[in-house]
Amino acid sequence: MIALLRRLLLAALLAVPAAAAPAASAGPAAEPVTQNPISASFSDTYADPAVLRGKDGWWYLYATSDPLHEAPSEFGLMHIARSRDFVDWEYLGTVFDEGDRPAWTTDTSFYWAPDIRYVDGRYVMYYTVTDTVAEPGPWNFAIGAATAPTPAGPWTDTxxxxxxxxPTGNGDYFNTIDPxxxxxxxxxxxxxxGGFHGGLWVTELDESGLRAVGSPTQVTVGDRYEGSFVVERDGWYYLTASSANCCAGPVTGYSVYAGRSKSPLGPFVDHEGVSLLDSRVGGTQVLAQNGNRWIGVGHHTIVTDVSGQDHIVYHAIDRNDAWLDAPGGINERPTLIDRLDWIDGWPVARAGAGPSDTPQPAPVTASSLGIVSDAPASGDALMAVRGSWTAGTDATGDGGDVGVLSDGAEVRTARNAPGDVRVxxxxxxxxxxxxGVARSGRNGVTVTVDAAERTLSVTSTLGRRVESDTVPLPSRYDGAEWTALAVEVRDGRVVARLAESRLGDADAEVAVDLPRGVAKPRPVTLAxxxxxxxVDNLxxxxxxxxxxxxxxxxAAGDTVFSEDFDDPALAGGWEWLRRSSSVTVGEGVLRWPLESVDVVGAGNTGPLLLRTPPEGDWIAETKLHLDLGTGTIRNYQQAGLIVRVDDDNLLRLGDVAIWGTRQVEFGKELDENGALRWGAHLGGPVAETMWLRIHHTTDPATGEHRYRSASSRDGVTWRWGATWTLPAGTSPQIGLYAGGGATPATVATFDWFRLYEVR
Structure with missing residues (x-):
């Protein structure tokens, strides 16, 4: 009965008198470019960004609760802005005000990390609640939801x-955050x-999409990831998530990683097959800082432009302006955007180049062929072949001006579309x-959505050769609600996808390989x-x-220095700082028992073995054996490479035990106006025997030192990570360190230390 009523409603909507055709609106400037941060025109900080294209054709950008500007600025309970092209932005206001806080949350609760979707014909925002009325004590994290008829609101909590x-059972709560x-x-x-305290989890939702059902499934280890985002692509589910401290000011090493699974419930593994649930945790690097102004790059959304190119939208910190001037202690995290590539089956920002700080091509958001996408029946870009093609208005939603195809109608573009085209x-x-794409007579490609039969199909015809495939639509699909259909012909293949939110979701996807000669520049047809x-947003x-x-x-070139630890006296040029009597050298190894010492913080008790590196570019490498076990808490036993200006200005790359995990940590300590700051990028996975590298370059314009991390479990296959910097005019030393805890008794064994030219 409900389905019948919806069909009657749709029939009534489609029968409304046609509105007068609006004048064609001006499109964006030719080849627009973005410049990070894209939120700079309306805010100083805009963290945990989420993006959705509304049915009105605007792209909406949401952010976590924070002050919007340097002081004076009122604290905002999640923010909303919008743009036509990702270049020019308009700030719209907050999601909630103090007077309309959700009643089940406390009047001191924060609302974090909005996730915006289109569900059953309305907009749903999922968000983190830090304190609830029903649970005692602070930080009883929960996930809430609010609905709205438009992406701008008004928002009604559920x-x-x-x-x-x-509850953890220990008097606190798991981090039920970042939906x-x-x-x-x-x-x-x-x-x-989920988040670092408890791990990432997934739960099924009921038909409304507003309540969890069943028992959740854990998908990552407890002490590594937060800020998840999942897309479905080429038969895989990709879980992308952020790691490390999001908010450590000028030493923030936050970054994005990925794992994939054939099931939405996991297990998710990285490109080497290492699970994100392992204690020696896996994760393929998607985005990490590269030595320019941007650090702490993470908490992201993946959005697809109308050409089919993916982009990653995320926040970052300018290492030269890390804090809001006031109120104190709040990290300044504006929103950035960069191209997201898929290489060898894995997502990576700008092919591995990392965050951009120069102008970049903007996402494609406007149509070619003279089509006004948010008023597709205006003008003469499409012509009726049969039946009627008229301008109408979305009377129940926020679509605004739409095109209406009568029963039996067909229209086509007045101009040819490219052979490789996306509609x-x-x-x-x-x-x-x-x-219809590349249609000429019977030849060409046709993609059909059948609401009655509940199917999505693709048919390719070339003479007598017909290739086709059909997939069913899920029970949630309703033809009476707006759904995004994308048809892409590229490289001899057609892919069609039907999706609610067009954010990596899929009601259905179907693909067919095309015979040579099918994809040609011809008009596009709609029927x-x-x-x-x-039809809207065409x-x-x-x-x-x-x-x-x-x-x-x-890549490492010729060896310029090698220490094989054969002689207890060591080669010339080494310097011990606070040498421990327990450290021994000889017979091809340096044996370094771990002690309860450290060089991070004010104590500065840890021994260091240091030397002055050569001028110019170089790579330092060591082979390390360190058995930290798995699963147990051994905070923070570690060993590895160190770069040191002094005890309060240093970088450290090591294999480290962090609660139940074992990770590669590349951290930085600096003295910021008398305050010691420490933060790190996290990599891995680790093994009992590891190879570690640090790559050094110098910025030719400023003389600043740049150091990039890498790790390997076999000495052949390397995972390159983040880049930290040290000031120009300093002469950092490079060397080895170990420490972090004496219990249980553990020995770090270094097989050698080498310096290479860079090839």
Missing amino acids: GGPVVAPR ALLSASDGKRYLYF EADVRLAGTFSV ASGGAAQ TVVAAHEPVTTRVDEP
């Missing part, structure tokens, strides 16, 4: 938690959430809706049968050209 607080929805092609909706539109239909169809553009090769990684 009256209770989507995921309730989760991210996935509407998967298996017909279910999943909500990912996208939000559609509502009663019967079937088809997109409806079995009832009228509404774009026809050249399909993006994917980047398929990573930027070059550093």
